[in-house]
Amino acid sequence: MNPHLNLLQPYPFQRLRDLFQGLTPNPDFRHVNLSIGEPKHETPSIISEALANNLGGLASYPTTVGIPALREAINQWLQRRYSIPALDIDKAILPVNGSREALFAFAQAVVDTSGSQQPVVISPNPFYQIYEGAAFLAGAMPYFINTTPENDFVMDLAQVPPEILRRTQLVYVCSPGNPSGKVMDIQAWKTLFELSDQYGFVIASDECYSEIYFDEANPPVGALQAAHQLGRDFSRVVMFSSLSKRSNVPGMRSGFVTGDAALIEKFALYRTYHGCAMNPAVQAASIVAWNDEAHVIHNRTLYSEKFHAVTPVLQQIWPQTQLPDAAFYLWINTQQDDTLVARQLYQDLHITVLPGSFLAREAHGFNPGKNFIRMALVASPVETIEAAHRIRDYLK
Numbered sequence: 469m470n471p472h473l474n475l476l477q478p479y480p481f482q483r484l485r486d487l488f489q490g491l492t493p494n495p496d497f498r499h500v501n502l503s504i505g506e507p508k509h510e511t512p513s514i515i516s517e518a519l520a521n522n523l524g525g526l527a528s529y530p531t532t533v534g535i536p537a538l539r540e541a542i543n544q545w546l547q548r549r550y551s552i553p554a555l556d557i558d559k560a561i562l563p564v565n566g567s568r569e570a571l572f573a574f575a576q577a578v579v580d581t582s583g584s585q586q587p588v589v590i591s592p593n594p595f596y597q598i599y600e601g602a603a604f605l606a607g608a609m610p611y612f613i614n615t616t617p618e619n620d621f622v623m624d625l626a627q628v629p630p631e632i633l634r635r636t637q638l639v640y641v642c643s644p645g646n647p648s649g650k651v652m653d654i655q656a657w658k659t660l661f662e663l664s665d666q667y668g669f670v671i672a673s674d675e676c677y678s679e680i681y682f683d684e685a686n687p688p689v690g691a692l693q694a695a696h697q698l699g700r701d702f703s704r705v706v707m708f709s710s711l712s713k714r715s716n717v718p719g720m721r722s723g724f725v726t727g728d729a730a731l732i733e734k735f736a737l738y739r740t741y742h743g744c745a746m747n748p749a750v751q752a753a754s755i756v757a758w759n760d761e762a763h764v765i766h767n768r769t770l771y772s773e774k775f776h777a778v779t780p781v782l783q784q785i786w787p788q789t790q791l792p793d794a795a796f797y798l799w800i801n802t803q804q805d806d807t808l809v810a811r812q813l814y815q816d817l818h819i820t821v822l823p824g825s826f827l828a829r830e831a832h833g834f835n836p837g838k839n840f841i842r843m844a845l846v847a848s849p850v851e852t853i854e855a856a857h858r859i860r861d862y863l864k
């Protein structure tokens with residue numbers, strides 16, 4: 469077997485199950501699960517209807533690049549959302565089956581192990597675990613940059629030794645961030661682009677939370693938008709986007725990658741062999757989803773309601789709780805051992821949260837997730853707000 473497989477770590481949710489072994493949750497309370505980042509708002513009927521109405525597509529094999537109408541719908545959405553010029557839909561846009569598989573596969577296509585030194589893939593820490601596994605299986609060494617309150621949860625690449633940057637072939641960035649919700653500003657993008665120019669690494673920009681934000685007048689800036697605003701082309705920049713969170717269809721598996729056409733072309737070739745073309749019915753439903761913003765605005769309203777209700781309640785017990793820039797997580801410094809807090813909330817209140825240390829690795833002498841918990845405000849407003857009060861009343 470591929471020896472790199474032995475480097476893969478258990479997923480955080482497996483570790484959570486192990487952590488709760490032997491605990492009996494308080495039977496007086498209904499379970500509220502705030503641990504998994506899985507959208508729970510209703511799937512818009514226009515999307516499920518489009519899926520059902522296009523089942524005839526199952527009679528033919530889809531192509532890796534998808535139908536032009538889907539790539540054009542994505543192209544139009546990109547122009548509306550990011551004010552960037554139209555892209556070449558035949559070269560620069562590729563549908564993928566959710567951003568997860570694409571974030572993983574992209575490293576396999578990008579990383580070149582033919583040199584004398586092991587390549588490096590940079591990842592934020594805490595991070596989405598796919599980045600680490602993708603680096604390992606591509607034969608690279610992950611290098612973690614801790615994102616903490618001290619650096620305002622933004623990766624500080626200036627602290628990376630030049631010998632590491634010289635070996636770096638790929639940098640994963642996540643904005644809005646999971647778990648912090650932090651949105652990178654133009655200055656942070658500028659620094660990243662300049663380092664990419666200097667060292668030649670590719671930027672994989674994970675933007676799957678881009679549509680969950682709280683200020684309608686101020687949507688998170690994206691990688692291509694930042695490049696365009698800075699007067700650059702998209703060399704060595706690829707963004708990953710998804711319908712899962714935007715449109716409440718995590719089970720549909722639909723997203724896209726776009727950016728540097730030369731990289732997308734090679735990635736498309738890789739994917740032809742990988743055999744991951746998108747189901748035709750999903751393509752049809754995705755067109756409907758990308759073309760509609762009303763359901764996305766409604767979705768944001770629900771998140772906004774929950775965040776504005778829950779944040780002040782939890783601030784009463786955990787003063788460092790803050791409304792994030794975007795995404796659907798509260799990333800809370802509890803100032804206590806995060807695994808103990810998670811066990812206590814599960815046992816005494818029947819509420820599941822994710823210990824922050826499970827989302828990070830020990831790097832540069834510490835685990836930057838330690839003492840933090842991640843709460844995904846994905847359940848209904850009533851359930852989520854009730855859970856916050858339950859926690860506040862108990863811990864106060």
Ligand SMILES: Cc1ncc(COP(=O)(O)O)c(C=O)c1O
Pocket residue numbers: 505565566567568569596642645646674676709710711712713718722723
């Ligand atoms: C940071 C981040 N990136 C990517 C994904 C993958 O999302 P999807 O494959 O549904 O697009 C997730 C899912 O939770 C995530 O948290």
